[in-house]
Amino acid sequence: MHFVDAKGILTGSGGHIGMNIYRGCSHGCIYCDSRSRCYQFSHPFEDIEVKRNAPELLEKALRSKKRRCMIGTGAISDPYIPLEEELRLTRKCLEIIHKYGFGAAVQTKSDRILQDIDLLDEINRSAKCVVQMTLTTYDDDLCRILEPGVCNTKRRIEVLSEMQKRGIPTVVWITPILPFINDTEENLTAILDECIRTGVKGIIDFGMGLTLREGSREYYYAALDRHFPGLKERYISRYGNAYELPSPNAAELKAIFQRTCRANGILSSPEECFRFISDLPERFPQLSIFDL
16 A cells, blocks of 8 residues: 545536545456546556545545535545554545535445444434345355455445445445356345345346456456456357447346345336435425524
8 A cells, every 4th residue: 555645635516526535446356447547547456546645635625514414435435445554544534524514325245344333423413324135146256256356245234234224325336246156036026035135225127238448458367267267258249349248138237136135126227226326315494594
């Protein structure tokens, strides 16, 4: 890792404001889009850049904001990588979010988030907190190949259950669905069953497939050569250098997904899920002069 003093911490506007405390990741997910060159990493991806002044920058930014909103983290780099055990920058930022009455939307694959469940609970009670968890495969052996540096799916499901006990709403990302690897009805229905059982609010899917661009494509294909010999050639033959790689089973899987979500009252379109994640209701309405 290496430390930097960042000039700013928040990006976006309106209901889509986010922060990345860390840049880079040690989870080693073979399909990671954040490795794409468009994100302009100037350092090796595993040499994680730490914005050591993130809490100070966040406090300064939130102190000056006139309207409360949801603050998201985890879109590019997971906020609960192993370094968080030592540095606790994510927790410090969550404490500041709570201090100023903002909401939090946290996206992760790690059970380290349970270390902060007390704080997430407090944020949810005073404003709103949404925990987003990625579930790609129900098979633990396959999970160790696809996401080698992070806890397995069963453990992430336990995290969802713990959030449910606290009344903290959750959203699951079932992306990516990797062609010829985890794109089976058996895998999808097993994950959906757990989403129903743990009471998730919404599930995000982007077309039952995978996206690859320069940087992430090379890393993914190297992993295919190591773990699934011959599969890279099958990909190249079918998809070439396409950005979007839908599963051959996409239509069937999508139908199962939508039918299941509809039957169980689960938000199922990205637009619905993002609207829910970004909406921070005014729990304490302004008093009018007639109330004084």
